[in-house]
Amino acid sequence: xxxxxxxxxxxxxxxxxxxxxxxxxxxxxxxxxxxxxxxxxxxxxxxxxxxxxxxxxxxxxxxxxxxxxxxxxxxxxxxxxxxxxxxxxxxxxxxxxxxxxxxxxxxxxxxxxxxxxxxxxxxxxxxxxxxxxxxxxxxxxxxxxxxxxxxxxxxxxxxxxxxxxxxxxxxxxxxxxxxxxxxxxxxxxxxxxxxxxxxxxxxx
Amino acid sequence: xxxxxxxxxxxxxxxxxxxxxxxxxxxxxxxxxxxxxxxxxxxxxxxxxxxxxxxxxxxxxxxxxxxxxxxxxxxxxxxxxxxxxxxxxxxxxxxxxxxxxxxxxxxxxxxxxxxxxxxxxxxxxxxxxxxxxxxxxxxxxxxxxxxxxxxxxxxxxxxxxxxxxxxxxxxxxxxxxxxxxxxxxxxxxxxxxxxxxxxxxxxx
Numbered sequence: 001x002x003x004x005x006x007x008x009x010x011x012x013x014x015x016x017x018x019x020x021x022x023x024x025x026x027x028x029x030x031x032x033x034x035x036x037x038x039x040x041x042x043x044x045x046x047x048x049x050x051x052x053x054x055x056x057x058x059x060x061x062x063x064x065x066x067x068x069x070x071x072x073x074x075x076x077x078x079x080x081x082x083x084x085x086x087x088x089x090x091x092x093x094x095x096x097x098x099x100x101x102x103x104x105x106x107x108x109x110x111x112x113x114x115x116x117x118x119x120x121x122x123x124x125x126x127x128x129x130x131x132x133x134x135x136x137x138x139x140x141x142x143x144x145x146x147x148x149x150x151x152x153x154x155x156x157x158x159x160x161x162x163x164x165x166x167x168x169x170x171x172x173x174x175x176x177x178x179x180x181x182x183x184x185x186x187x188x189x190x191x192x193x194x195x196x197x198x199x200x201x202x203x204x
Numbered sequence: 205x206x207x208x209x210x211x212x213x214x215x216x217x218x219x220x221x222x223x224x225x226x227x228x229x230x231x232x233x234x235x236x237x238x239x240x241x242x243x244x245x246x247x248x249x250x251x252x253x254x255x256x257x258x259x260x261x262x263x264x265x266x267x268x269x270x271x272x273x274x275x276x277x278x279x280x281x282x283x284x285x286x287x288x289x290x291x292x293x294x295x296x297x298x299x300x301x302x303x304x305x306x307x308x309x310x311x312x313x314x315x316x317x318x319x320x321x322x323x324x325x326x327x328x329x330x331x332x333x334x335x336x337x338x339x340x341x342x343x344x345x346x347x348x349x350x351x352x353x354x355x356x357x358x359x360x361x362x363x364x365x366x367x368x369x370x371x372x373x374x375x376x377x378x379x380x381x382x383x384x385x386x387x388x389x390x391x392x393x394x395x396x397x398x399x400x401x402x403x404x405x406x407x408x
Binding site for chain 1: 233235310321324349350352353354356357358359360361362363364365368369372373374375379380383384386387390391393394
């Protein structure tokens with residue numbers, strides 16, 4: 001591959017390698033993609049790849065960070081929309097994003113929650129951003145610790161429901177979105193007082 | 205270690221190695237425990253360990269299965285108790301079990317949800333058993349697909365809330381249990397009709 005083997009700046013080469021790694025993982029899984037495959041696709045030697053990423057783990061972390069960034073970008077919603085529109089829009093975008101890359105999502109985002117500290121840190125940060133977005137949307141300040149925990153649980157539940165549904169089916173897409181959004185709103189009804197809920201739902 | 209190095213039956217040796225591996229992982233994490241550590245603790249050679257477990261992955265799967273079995277045993281509840289008592293009791297036991305081994309839990313049970321198919325299968329089976337227990341307790345037959353998804357999401361949320369709470373604190377143990385149990389009951393109220401909910405809560 002003359003084009004990919006051509007001279008690139010350090011930054012461009014790193015970007016290219018991460019993109020290749022990400023695409024290969026998206027097509028199979030983290031475990032099945034070797035550093036050799038990536039080097040070969042890039043038209044460079046294995047040794048040169050390790051020049052850009054000192055260890056295989058460094059490369060995996062860079063690929064996981066790319067996947068996390070793509071997830072966060074794909075699920076961004078309009079901060080000026082109502083809370084329920086933001087929740088609904090965020091869930092729909094999350095569902096579509098995961099649907100387009102279920103295996104890669106499992107490997108890169110969820111699997112990163114494993115015992116490996118550097119990968120777990122990527123996963124933790126990503127989940128933290130999703131949780132903070134919801135909390136910002138709710139506008140509770142300061143955030144009660146119980147509310148933060150409930151939102152974290154809701155993000156985990158949403159992920160599990162979407163990942164399972166993509167395999168098992170049996171429920172309409174719209175019903176899945178309804179179920180997920182309702183799951184949070186019902187718990188907010190217990191945690192917040194009536195005025196807050198009315199304000200959030202735009203019925204105050 | 206003369207005692208551990210002694211001759212053992214094949215089955216007893218496998219059990220011993222899995223127990224050692226499990227205890228070592230429980231004290232640190234999957235990534236930090238080497239097969240050499242386990243062989244050394246057992247007073248046998250690395251080669252002999254591979255006689256019992258052909259690959260490191262086989263050994264890891266056996267250790268993950270042990271951890272999963274311990275989790276399932278620790279969280280069993282009385283099937284004759286009311287649904288809410290079973291839910292509450294199950295959540296309390298889950299919380300205590302994870303509290304006593306957070307790192308090992310993350311590595312062995314949650315981390316097993318990673319991209320590695322054999323480990324992911326252990327994690328999937330374990331979660332499947334927990335979900336089925338809740339569904340059996342609810343007694344809905346046949347199980348509506350939406351209900352199964354909601355229960356799966358609830359199990360994932362419970363895990364996330366407990367794991368986060370063990371680090372962050374800020375909420376009483378009893379409040380955490382309340383939050384988790386309420387999370388499911390609220391959703392059941394939407395999915396089941398009023399008579400079913402009254403029956404489940406013992407207020408029919």
